[in-house]
Amino acid sequence: MEKSFDAYKIIGDLAKFYDRMMTAADLPSQLALKFFWGLDAAAYQKFLAQAFAGLPKNFCGRLLEVPVGTGVLSLPVYKNFGGAEIFCVDYSEKMLDASKARAAEMNLLGVKFFQSDVAALPFAENFFDALLSINGFHAFSNKDAAWAETYRVLRSGGIFCGCMYVKGENRRTDIFVEKFCEPRGFFCPPYETLESLQKKLRERFARAEVSHVESFAGFVCTK
Numbered sequence: 001m002e003k004s005f006d007a008y009k010i011i012g013d014l015a016k017f018y019d020r021m022m023t024a025a026d027l028p029s030q031l032a033l034k035f036f037w038g039l040d041a042a043a044y045q046k047f048l049a050q051a052f053a054g055l056p057k058n059f060c061g062r063l064l065e066v067p068v069g070t071g072v073l074s075l076p077v078y079k080n081f082g083g084a085e086i087f088c089v090d091y092s093e094k095m096l097d098a099s100k101a102r103a104a105e106m107n108l109l110g111v112k113f114f115q116s117d118v119a120a121l122p123f124a125e126n127f128f129d130a131l132l133s134i135n136g137f138h139a140f141s142n143k144d145a146a147w148a149e150t151y152r153v154l155r156s157g158g159i160f161c162g163c164m165y166v167k168g169e170n171r172r173t174d175i176f177v178e179k180f181c182e183p184r185g186f187f188c189p190p191y192e193t194l195e196s197l198q199k200k201l202r203e204r205f206a207r208a209e210v211s212h213v214e215s216f217a218g219f220v221c222t223k
C-alpha cells in the first residue's frame with residue numbers, strides 16, 4: 001500500500017484535530033497556519049474564496065469532489081447547492097467515514113460517497129458538469145493518472161476548480177513540506193510551481209485562470 005494511503009488513515013483517526021487546523025478554529029491552529037503556511041486571518045479567507053471561486057453560489061449540476069477528506073471545507077458549501085447531484089471521492093476510508101458523519105449531521109442526505117483512487121475513477125467519461133479538487137494534487141502519488149482521470153470524467157464546457165500547494169512561493173512552507181509533510185506521506189512530490197501549473201492547465205483546458213495566496217494556487221478552468 002502506498003505511503004499517502006497509510007498517512008491519511010492516521011489523519012482520519014485524528015479527524016477532529018485535522019478539522020480544527022483546516023478551519024483555523026482555535027489559536028494554536030491560527031498560529032500554525034501563520035507560521036508554516038504564511039496564512040493570517042485575511043489570507044486564510046482568500047485561500048477559502050479562491051478554492052471555491054469556480055463554483056456558482058447556486059450550482060445545480062452534477063459535481064465531483066476529489067478528494068473530499070473529512071468534508072470540513074466543502075460540505076458546508078453544499079448546503080447551498082439544492083438541485084445539485086454531488087459525488088464525493090476519497091481513497092481513505094477513515095476520511096470518508098468522517099465526511100459521511102458530517103453529511104449526516106448536516107442532513108445532506110443526497111451527497112454520495114465513494115472510496116476510490118483518483119487514478120482510476122469509477123465514472124463514465126464526460127459524466128460531470130464540474131469537478132472540485134481542494135488540496136488534492138499535492139497529495140496524489142500518481143499525478144499523471146490523476147490529471148488524466150479528472151479530465152476524462154469532466155464534460156466539455158465543464159468547470160475544473162480548486163486549489164493545491166505550489167512550490168517556490170514561501171520558503172518556510174517549502175521546508176515544512178519537504179521535512180515534515182513529505183516524509184509522513186501527507187504530501188507527495190513532484191510539486192507544481194505557479195508557472196508550471198499555469199502552463200499545464202492552459203495546455204489542457206479551453207480557459208484557465210490561476211491565482212495564489214502564499215503557497216496555495218487556486219484554479220478555475222473550463223474544459
Ligand SMILES: C[S@@+](CC[C@H](N)C(=O)[O-])C[C@H]1O[C@@H](n2cnc3c(N)ncnc32)[C@H](O)[C@@H]1O
Nearest residue numbers: 008067068069090091092095117118134135139
Ligand atoms: C490534504 S487532504 C485534503 C482533503 C480535503 N479536500 C480538505 O481540503 O480538507 C488530502 C486527501 O487526499 C486523499 N488522497 C490521497 N491520495 C489519494 C488518491 N490517490 N485518491 C483519492 N484520494 C486520495 C487523502 O485520503 C486525503 O483525504
